[in-house]
Amino acid sequence: MKKLLYLLISLTLLISCNSINHDSIDVDPIIGTWILTSLTLDGKESDTITACEKKSTATYQEKGTGIDNYFSEDNSGRCNNQILNFSWKTIDNSKYLIGNFEIKIEFSNNNNTYQVLLNIKISDNKEVVAISTYSRV
Numbered sequence: 617m618k619k620l621l622y623l624l625i626s627l628t629l630l631i632s633c634n635s636i637n638h639d640s641i642d643v644d645p646i647i648g649t650w651i652l653t654s655l656t657l658d659g660k661e662s663d664t665i666t667a668c669e670k671k672s673t674a675t676y677q678e679k680g681t682g683i684d685n686y687f688s689e690d691n692s693g694r695c696n697n698q699i700l701n702f703s704w705k706t707i708d709n710s711k712y713l714i715g716n717f718e719i720k721i722e723f724s725n726n727n728n729t730y731q732v733l734l735n736i737k738i739s740d741n742k743e744v745v746a747i748s749t750y751s752r753v
Contacts, residue, residue: 645730647677649752650675650750651753652670653729656746656749658744668695669688671687681702681704682704684699684701684702685699702714719734729750730750
């Protein structure tokens, strides 16, 4: 009789553990590692992203911290790496505070791609619209 009771309790626990809805846990879609896949300036795809820069990644961690693993070429053409730590937080469903900058991020492709639109002032009377596209690694 005790064995039957233990079996019944075990089955009940197993069934109840399997019925937990894991989809109800809200995980911010930005969490993960991302790479820059394209850059558009004033509607024209930029060819200025070098093979070296394409190695760069940004990792957003769950506790509001992140690591930017940035690669760039120096004047001699060597690919150098710089690691920067940053903080981030969600302001609302499409706005984030990354470091000291508030940016709007639009997710697509089942949250595996995001775009950032920035208006960059390059002189007193000239502004460029930059759209950076990132893909999840």
